[in-house]
Amino acid sequence: MKKRVYHWQPELSTAIIYWSCTFGILFLSLILTLEHTRPYLISNIVLGLFFFFAFLGCNRYFMIEDEFLIVHALLPMRRKKITLPSIEMIRVGPKCIEIKSSEFKENTQMFIMTKKNKTAFLESIKQNSFFTATVIDDPELTIGKHY
Template sequence: MIKIFGKVRYHWQPELTWFIIYWSITIMPIFIGLSLLYERTKIPNSIFFLFAIFIVLFSLGFHRYFLIPGDGNVKIVSLNPFKPSKVAIGDIKKVEVTKSTLTLILASEKQHIFYMRKWPKKYFLDDLALQPEFRGEVELLDNFTKLDYFDSYQKDKKALTKS
């Protein structure tokens, strides 16, 4: 969760399989560049190109977040331009929360799974629950394995300060 230009961003990562594939592709140019560097005595120009590819992929890998602008939608920013980037808050039927994931179940029975850390997930849920359009339910799953983790969700809901 980062506040940039007055907008609060709740960062997430894709499903675990896509997460592993993407980050494996991201670090591949570094290893190829290091192997090219090992083969030669001087630094070839292709190493700089491969390092630039790594920097671009690395920065795009962290460009996944939620925004709740206050117009009744949740904006989902990701790398996939073919997915719809807005979900109406009123269409969210259920939110399932586990220790590492957050699943949005829409009224059309679509499920979207997002991997999030503890505190961005908590503040996102608090902000979502305070929206007047949200009529869904939040279900905490696997709360018997780590009960202390879910104690933070049972306290009073408060949104992040907008100042």
């Protein structure tokens, strides 16, 4: 059986910086293409670099396995395998969720998710028998970090 993945993006400032740089690479490729009237090797290489970074940016997801929540991030050192009993609370906002767990570096981490992914993730995690945390619906939770 294929494991279900739930895609997410990091907090707003990090997402804006990442995607701005990624689309900057695309525009550089388009500028290089306009400089020549025929296919140009360097512009194609830069376009390939854009597709690589766009793929990496979309490769952030959650996966629920037995008693673990796997947080797959862009950098391998930021990937986490969190036990479901260690999750203390999940705050659900209109466009994001915030997971509070002692296994995170700052004890809490925010994730931007689409409404469809967010509801599917919450339904799936609530069905797991190892999950004991409280889920709080907080309509005032915004997508930017506020500490």
